[in-house]
Amino acid sequence: MNNIVFGKYIPLDTPIHRLDPRAKILAMLxxxxxxxxxxxxxxxxxxxxVILFVIHLSKIKLKVIFKAFKPMIFMMCFLLVINVLSVKEGALLLDLGFxxxxxxxxxxxxxxIVRLLLMIMITTILTMTTKPLDLTLGIEYLLTPFKKIGVPAxxxxxxxxxxxRFIPTIIEETMRIMNSQKSRGVDFEEGKLKEKISAIISLIVPLFSVSLLRADELANAMEARGYVPQAPRTRYRRLKYERRDLILVIGAFLLLALMITLAIVI
Amino acid sequence: MVTFKELSYVYAPDMPYKTTALDRVDLDITEGKITAIIGKTGSGKSTLVQHLNALLLPTSGTLEIEGYTIKAGEKTSKLKELRRKVGLVFQFSEYQLFEETIIKDVAFGPKNFGVSEEEALERAKKALELVGLDPSYYQRSPLDISGGQKRRAAIAGILAIEPEIIVLDEPTAGLDPKGAKEMIGLFAMLNKKMHKTIIIVTHDNEIVYDFADDVTLLDGGKVVCKMKAHDFFAERELLESHDIYRPRIVYLKELLKDKGIMIPDDIHTLADLAAFWRDHE
Incomplete structure (x- = not known):
């Protein structure tokens, strides 16, 4: 539970880290x-x-990216089984009788699988090289034009x-409640189905009530500090496009154009 | 006897931000006594007590408890049985409640350890009575009673398991002074009448002085000392070097001593002090 590596921001100072979050999100899309x-x-x-080159630039270890693949292994096996059972075209490779x-x-x-892996790699690069706050700031900026049609950016x-912000808090909370219930004899690893269900209920209910409590407290704290979503606000951090951001977006478009050309030609 | 031998615990050992929470702890905790574990925030108190019912397993070293030997790197079987014998009440334990009614929630623990439904409810009633929750609460939802009552219900949930060793991580934090005193009185009673071993983590030195037999001081994951509670608070230099405030009675005795008024060492409460003075007037 504590080693959720998928997409965790890694603070480094590389050309990729320095890029504008808006440019990175656009390029990713x-x-x-x-x-x-x-x-x-x-x-x-x-x-x-291209992706490997970007990973090299961002100084993220390949090992960390591979770790992000791990949760996908089950899904890949599932895909393989479905395809083997349903697709009956091409050359016969193996005949097992049944x-x-x-x-x-x-x-x-x-x-x-290749598509999935490439997608995971791209999104992982984005979240590992961009501070969560910059990421949301970028999303907000990119959504601003859509405010006209009522999107609450x-x-x-x-x-x-x-x-x-609350992911680590909730994980911590989960661990604590799990430990409390283990002390009361709950076995989260083994047991019959009925015991398993009761174990999960003993975790979910307190977790929900704690989360709602936290939400309520946070809402009060925000109101106490005069937060009004619609109010015009200034920012401490402002985003500024640089030449490198333009280069990134143009590069992404070139890649897209190349793929389209390849698709038509081949 | 509960014995820690060279026990270390490291959080996130493979990560760059690994932290040694316990550093080669050697410690004996005497059964049948009330032992207080004190120390600053982050000194390893909570990590230490979570070893007692094997929620955390040592990174190195061993722990002997209730006939079990928990060794680093070795799988110990029947941890569940150990958890029945060693009841652990967590910090902010009120967040563990989840059943529809308080009595069902308290009966949840014993039922998990294989006690029959009726017996579990019987034990729950007994435990709720001990913690001082009125029978009118039994059928209410644990989610809409006050914080203090939730805490009582959560503690009852552990008492109903009837453990031999009761471990409490800051059981009085956030309770009003009267409630805190009642709660500690309950643990003292369980110790005296039912001979339960009580291990309590607390920041309240008044409680330590008034109720605990032994004190263990932790600092930076290491055991600084283990002493009789009354002896511990007489160690002026030790207390000062660890920023530990003295209980009122100790402070008063020291003030009087500085003024040249001698008070016998065996006076440990304000009532005793008053009686001593009346006899000498």
């Missing part, structure tokens, strides 16, 4: 679109090389930053 363009293995090769495995099933699965950003 463009890159995600690029990944979904069926540009074949060459396309994915190119994207992978089950025939075709090449297309394997290739399709690989496609999905500031409120959304505030909700995200509060949620991020």
């Amino acid at each position: 463009i890159a995600l679109v690029a990944i979904f363009i069926p540009a074949g293995w060459y396309g994915y090769g190119i994207i992978a090389v 089950l025939e495995i075709y090449s297309k099933a394997i290739i399709d699965t690989l496609y999905i 500031h409120e959304i950003a505030m909700i995200i930053s509060i949620a991020l």
Whole structure:
């Protein structure tokens, strides 16, 4: 529970860390679109090389990125099983009598897995190199144009930053309640289904009530300091685009254009 | 006897921000006594007591408790049985309540340890009576009673398990002075009448002086000393070097001594002091 590495900000000073969060979010979105363009293995090769280059620049250890893959392993196996059972095209690779495995099933699965891995890598780079507060600030700025059609940009950003802020608190709270219930003889690891359900209820109910309590306290504390979501406000931190941010976004667009070209040509 | 031998505990050992919470702790806790564990915030008190029912397992060293030997790196079986014998009441234990009614919540512990439904409810009633919760509360939801009553219900939840050793992590924090005193009185009673071993983590030195037999002082994950409570508060230099405030009676005795008025060492309460003076007038 304490080693949730996925997306945790790592404070370093690299060219990637210094980029404007808005540019990074935009580039990430463009890159995600690029990944979904069926540009074949060459396309994915190119994207992978670009991503590895960015990872190298950001000085994130590959090991840490691989750790983020771990929770996906189960899903990948699940995908493989579904595909093997359903796809019956391509060359017959293996005939087990009760089950025939075709090449297309394997290739399709690989496609999905590669896409997923690339997506995880990109989002992980974003969250590992951007402070959570900068991230929400970036989201707020990017959503500002949509305010005209009634999107509550500031409120959304505030909700995200509060949620991020409370993740460690809630984890701590969970551990404490788990330990309290273990002391009362609850076994979270073993036991029959009925015992398991009762164990989870003994964790969930206090956790909910504590979270609601915290929310109430936080709301009061914010009101006590005169917080009004609609009020015009100034900022301590202002975001400023630099040339490198422009280069990043243009680079992302070029990557997208390249993928589209590849998809059409091949 | 509960024995810590060279016990260390390290949080996040593989991470750059690893912290040694307990550093080669050697400690004996005598059964049948009230032992207070004191020390600053972050000195390792809570980490220490969580070893007592194997919620935390040592990074190195061993712990002997209730016939169990918990050794670093070795799996100990039947931890559940140990948790029945050693009841641990957490800090802010009121947040562990979850059942629809208070009595069901208190009966939850014993039921987990294989006690029958009726027996568990019987024990729950007994425990609730001990902590001083009125029967009119039994059928109410634990989520809409006051904080102090929640704390009582949570402590009853551990007492109903009928452990041999009762460990309490700051049980009086946030209670009003009267409630705190009643609570400590209850633990003293459990110790005297039912011969339970009480281990209590607290910042309230008045409680330590009035109720505890032994004191263990922790600092930076190390045991500084283990002494009889009354002897401990006579160690002026030790107290000063660790920023420990003296209980009122100790302070008063020292003030009187400085003024040349000698008070016998065996006077430990204000009532005794008053009686002593009346006899000497």
